[in-house]
Amino acid sequence: MRRTKSESEETRQHIVDAAETVFLDMGVSRASLERIAQEAGLTRGAIYWHFSNKQQLFNAMTDRVRSLHSALLEAQIDETSTDPLGFIEERAFEIVRLFEENEHTRKVYQIIVTRCEYVGEMQEALVWQRSLHDTMAAVFERAFELAESRGELSNGWDARSASTTFLCFISGMLNDWLRYDFNSEFAKSVRCSLRCLLNCFGASSR
Amino acid sequence: MRRTKSESEETRQHIVDAAETVFLDMGVSRASLERIAQEAGLTRGAIYWHFSNKQQLFNAMTDRVRSLHSALLEAQIDETSTDPLGFIEERAFEIVRLFEENEHTRKVYQIIVTRCEYVGEMQEALVWQRSLHDTMAAVFERAFELAESRGELSNGWDARSASTTFLCFISGMLNDWLRYDFNSEFAKSVRCSLRCLLNCFGASSR
DNA sequence: CCCTTTACATACATTGCTGTTTGTATATAT
DNA sequence: ATATATACAAACAGCAATGTATGTAAAGGG
Structure with missing residues (x-):
């Protein structure tokens, strides 16, 4: 199922999009990576591949x-x-x-x-x-x-x-x-x- | 060890004071009732006696x-x-x-x-x-x-x-x-x- | 064509907190 | 004086999330 480099970048952006939605919906603390992954149509594995943890995902979101x-x-x-x-x-x-x-x-x-x-x-x-x-x-x-x-x-x-x-x-x-x-x-x-x-x-x- | 009525009210206030300190220090989500109890020199039992949960304690704090x-x-x-x-x-x-x-x-x-x-x-x-x-x-x-x-x-x-x-x-x-x-x-x-x-x-x- | 790396999914172990239950000593009412 | 309710402490059970480890299929390099 491995994606090409640009597809990978797309999923990364999808994850950040999903984070925006879920953070807004549940707050940063209560938002589980499981829920964010689900929102992006992925699993936690994908998130941990792109980001080391929730904090780094949050930072990526604000950087954008x-x-x-x-x-x-x-x-x-x-x-x-x-x-x-x-x-x-x-x-x-x-x-x-x-x-x-x-x-x-x-x-x-x-x-x-x-x-x-x-x-x-x-x-x-x-x-x-x-x-x-x-x-x-x-x-x-x-x-x-x-x-x-x-x-x-x-x-x-x-x-x-x-x-x-x-x-x-x-x-x-x-x-x-x-x-x-x-x-x-x-x-x-x-x-x-x-x-x-x-x-x-x-x-x-x- | 049971306290009199006014002493009980005092401990209630102490709990709210402790909540202020710990909420400010750790944020409302991360603040555990254990930590608040410890800050007040009590156990979680005391908090659960005075408040049904963290939310009610928060409300009591803001009401004050x-x-x-x-x-x-x-x-x-x-x-x-x-x-x-x-x-x-x-x-x-x-x-x-x-x-x-x-x-x-x-x-x-x-x-x-x-x-x-x-x-x-x-x-x-x-x-x-x-x-x-x-x-x-x-x-x-x-x-x-x-x-x-x-x-x-x-x-x-x-x-x-x-x-x-x-x-x-x-x-x-x-x-x-x-x-x-x-x-x-x-x-x-x-x-x-x-x-x-x-x-x-x-x-x-x- | 083969090997390695990438981009994920899946499974597992750990942990910290919560709510509840039980225990207990002492006010307070009768 | 006795019984009961109060004001806590201590012990217990359960979950939900985290980080990691392992699995795997395809991409890309030689």
Whole structure:
């Protein structure tokens, strides 16, 4: 029954797909490799061939979507940018769109938020989540600082307060979205709030 | 060795305390009742006497802190209030203070955010979390609507956008705080941002 | 064409936790 | 003073999942 190399890669992806489904359904701890194998139409033997254990399978699953998210944050702001607040708005909308359109991203992040316990080996996941958060924070802080130096921040705001506020907003939005499984109506509402908030950051310049 | 009634209640509390510690340390799934009993200086027999299983123990743990949080939200805004934005600020600061000062609250919510998998019986916990969230949302929406009807909202903002923004901010703040175990420095930073945000909601009236 | 390796399936042994049952000493009621 | 219920400890039975070891059919290299 042995498969060719590309077929093997396919089954590997099938296993990761099955893991997404089962982790979401049963939580990472309760999910047995038996159940995941069954979901993928295989046996545990196949899983242990491709992954050394459940943890490594989990890591493979997160790796697959992490690259999508990281790509969004590679776009550092140009020092000569004329519209830092516009840059911020664009990045934020890209994030919302990613979660709206990419089901893998939604599923995996829902697992991360509501189907995981960050202890033992699993704490590594918290580490990269935090580093991702910090990267995002750095990108936005940089943009807010540029906005401040250009005098584009409304009085009442400084770069630090604005970026902290903004990051909490983004965090909370995604958290509420995934934790309470809000519908697409929520995305609309969020876009509206996002525009109001950014407008308010820079309103006094008009 | 049988204890008196009040002593029994004490051991019950000790068990819940031990559960907090062990759940935080090992996650709810991996935490064995054996380990919790050991942490409390007892045996599993004692736990099974006071609670029917791990789930009920978890519920007892959350019940103990839930009342604290609910109490904060009972203070509905007075229809005749002259300063709805001030009311909102006060409630928000009370929440921050609660998490800063009450260690049980911090521990339990950290468990809720990073040491739980919401599947099976555990989904009940998500239900009351959502209802708590909705209650909080209602309280703040009400206040924002009052502010709007009084013309106290800065132009650019409406009650819906403002309350959505505000709720996401609160959610994100608590989530980041507990997920990444931010220090008390973070609380300061948050207070500052909170003031800026509320100031910006009502800034145009000056 | 043969040998080795790959990509799995199947079978086995171990373990850790759970729920229950039984035991027991002491409050508490009568 | 005796009986009963309480508040636990200790012992027991059972399962479910894990990791490993073995089996096996086909792919790929020489």
